[in-house]
Amino acid sequence: MAEGRGLTPLQLDALREVGNIGSGNAAVALSTMVDKKVLLSVPRATLVPLVKVSDLVGGAETPVVGIYLHISGEASGSMLLLLEEHSANQLAHLMVSGSEQGELSMVEQSALQETGSILAGSYLNALSQMTGLLLRPSVPGFAMDMAGAIIDFILVEISQSEDYVLVIETEFDILEHVIKGHLILFPDLGSLDLILGRLGVSG
Amino acid sequence: MTRIRDQRESRNASGVEGENATIGSEKQAPEETVNIGVAEYCVTDNSHVLASYGLGSCVGVVLYDEKRRIGGMAHVMLPDSTAITKKGNPGKFADTAIKAMVEEMEKLGSRRADIKAKIAGGACMFTIPGAVNPRNVPGPCLGMQIGERNVEAAKAALREHRIRLVAEDTGGNYGRTMRFEISSGKVTISSIKHGRKEL
Numbered sequence: 001m002a003e004g005r006g007l008t009p010l011q012l013d014a015l016r017e018v019g020n021i022g023s024g025n026a027a028v029a030l031s032t033m034v035d036k037k038v039l040l041s042v043p044r045a046t047l048v049p050l051v052k053v054s055d056l057v058g059g060a061e062t063p064v065v066g067i068y069l070h071i072s073g074e075a076s077g078s079m080l081l082l083l084e085e086h087s088a089n090q091l092a093h094l095m096v097s098g099s100e101q102g103e104l105s106m107v108e109q110s111a112l113q114e115t116g117s118i119l120a121g122s123y124l125n126a127l128s129q130m131t132g133l134l135l136r137p138s139v140p141g142f143a144m145d146m147a148g149a150i151i152d153f154i155l156v157e158i159s160q161s162e163d164y165v166l167v168i169e170t171e172f173d174i175l176e177h178v179i180k181g182h183l184i185l186f187p188d189l190g191s192l193d194l195i196l197g198r199l200g201v202s203g
Numbered sequence: 204m205t206r207i208r209d210q211r212e213s214r215n216a217s218g219v220e221g222e223n224a225t226i227g228s229e230k231q232a233p234e235e236t237v238n239i240g241v242a243e244y245c246v247t248d249n250s251h252v253l254a255s256y257g258l259g260s261c262v263g264v265v266l267y268d269e270k271r272r273i274g275g276m277a278h279v280m281l282p283d284s285t286a287i288t289k290k291g292n293p294g295k296f297a298d299t300a301i302k303a304m305v306e307e308m309e310k311l312g313s314r315r316a317d318i319k320a321k322i323a324g325g326a327c328m329f330t331i332p333g334a335v336n337p338r339n340v341p342g343p344c345l346g347m348q349i350g351e352r353n354v355e356a357a358k359a360a361l362r363e364h365r366i367r368l369v370a371e372d373t374g375g376n377y378g379r380t381m382r383f384e385i386s387s388g389k390v391t392i393s394s395i396k397h398g399r400k401e402l
Contacts, residue, residue, distance in 0.1 A: 050280070050295075051240035060240075060257030061380055063395055068329050141329030145395055148257020149378020150328055152241060152280060156260065156349050159280060163242070163291045 007166075012045050014199045015168055019043030021130065022123035023170035023183050029122040033115065034094045034174065041171040047164045053151050056169060057082050057182055060148025064088075065104075067116025068154070070138040071124065075191035078154045079123065079137065081116040082147065082182040088112060090179045104144065113142045119183060127185075131198035154186055166192055234386070239263075242295035244277035246307040250386040258324035260350035262297065262357050262373070263381035265321045266304050266366065267388050268313040274385040275304040282349070282356030297356035305364050320366050321390050321402050323381045325354035325373040350374070370402045 007015075020043050027038040054060040065088035067081040083091060092108035095115065104112070117140040124135045143150050155165055168185040187195060196202045236252045239245055241261060245253055253276035255263040264277045277300035284296035293299035308318060327350050354373045361368050370390070372379065377396045383389070393399040 050242050053241070054257060066328075143328045143376075145259070145328065146257035146378035146380070148241075149259030149261075149326065150257075152258070153260035153328060153349055155241070156280060159242070159295065163295075 007047065008201075011196055011201045014196065014201045015045035015166070016043050018127055018130065018195070018199070019045060019168040019170050019185065022126045022168075022185065023172065025122040025126040026119040026183060027172055029118050030115070030172070030174075033118065034091075036094070036174050036176060039173040039175060041173075043168060043170040045166070045168045048167050049164055050155055050159055053155060053165060053167065054148040056167065056184070057147045058084070060146060062147045063145070064147045064150060065112060066143050066145075066147075066150035067113055067120075068141040068143070068150075069117065069120045071135050072138070073136040074133040075131070075135060075187065075194050077185060077187040077191055079120040080151070080154065080182075080184045080186070081119055082150070082184065083112070084180065085144075087179045087181055088144075090177050091115065091174070091181075094174075094177065094179075109142055109144075113140045116140045116142075123183065123185070127195075131195055133194065133198060234384070236382075239276050239278045241278055242280055242292055244275060244279075244294040244300050244304055246273070246275035246304050246311065247385065248273045248311050253383045253385065255324075255381045258379045258381060259326055259328045260324070260353060262322055262324040262350075262353040263379075264297070264301060264304070264357055265381070265383045265390055266301075266308060266318050267321075267383075267385075268308060268317045269319070269388050270317050271312055272385060272388075273308050273311050273313050274383060274388070275308060276381070276383050277301065277304055279353060279357065282352045297353055298360045301357065301360040301364060301366075305366065315365060318366050319369045320361050321370045321383075322354065322357050322368065323372045323379050323390075323392050323402060325350035325357075326375050326377055326379070327351070328376060328378070372400075372402055 023040055027040050031038040063085045065083045069079045071077045092112055095111040096108050120137050124137055128135045170183050172181050236254050239253055239255045255278040261280045267274045277294055279297045279300045281296050284299045293303045372392050377394050379392050379394045382391045390402040392402050
């Protein structure tokens with residue numbers, strides 16, 4: 001299906017493992033933060049056509065909260081925490097007790113931003129340890145808008161030469177609170193080869 | 204979403220789901236909405252509604268020939284194809300998408316002087332003061348001010364093809380959905396932050 005860039009089943013497995021360990025670490029951090037059990041889905045590592053990326057979170061017009069971090073260092077890419085509106089509200093209320101329902105306040109926004117930063121940080125830590133690559137996350141950016149609009153600029157760097165993007169995605173659940181989120185890693189293409197090499201599965 | 208195409212409609216999709224599989228030769232029901240996804244474009248003289256959902260830094264370009272009711276929409280994500288070696292589909296870049304749409308509209312019988320353009324999108328979704336964006340250029344907008352550059356590139360391509368830009372809703376920090384009704388020429392922009400308006 002991927003023109004020009006096929007990934008072998010072994011490579012996809014290795015990338016799923018990256019997702020697994022990365023998001024496992026992130027889940028522990030999240031669980032400690034909110035003092036609740038956090039469930040993780042089996043991570044997906046897929047090559048997604050550009051047109052389809054926003055379908056991952058229910059369509060381009062779905063209102064979501066996105067926390068974005070750019071990764072630089074020895075490998076580059078993007079890390080995105082996406083929460084549907086309801087989940088974002090719930091999570092914000094868990095973090096900032098006593099806050100009211102409805103629109104997210106500045107404090108709540110910054111709490112979510114910080115959550116994204118901590119989750120991405122622990123995810124990247126794991127990836128860094130597995131690959132021996134130095135990875136530096138940027139300051140987190142925060143946006144509340146249509147999913148398509150939040151995702152599209154992340155694809156810019158990747159899509160200059162490809163019509164597909166590699167997405168390593170994990171869903172997490174905080175059970176009692178019906179909070180669902182997506183933690184997505186978009187490695188840049190040059191970095192993908194590097195990561196695959198370090199994992200011992202270069203093509 | 205059904206993929207539609209008849210003999211007078213040309214569409215450049217990224218060829219994901221059976222590009223050749225669902226081509227009907229019959230006219231579809233009028234006012235059917237065609238989703239123009241990221242990096243796609245469509246030119247048609249059917250009375251469809253063309254829509255680009257969730258434009259962030261991407262730019263939606265509508266071209267319309269009111270006389271002949273021929274229209275097109277592109278959902279471009281990058282400004283310029285000239286520096287790129289592996290170009291992929293033309294709908295991805297402002298310059299190639301506009302060129303392709305103009306040519307296809309002319310094939311359907313449009314004259315360049317009758318084609319008018321409207322554009323929307325090109326926002327900057329994440330602003331982080333002092334952050335370093337992917338090209339390592341310090342700046343407030345992550346993503347190389349790509350939205351702004353997309354808008355500029357679309358305008359430059361329109362000028363090059365001598366097409367008049369009659370309306371725009373660009374910039375800002377919010378996502379937009381652009382809908383274009385070919386039968387009436389009406390273009391509407393909707394966003395979560397500012398509701399719906401006609402362009």
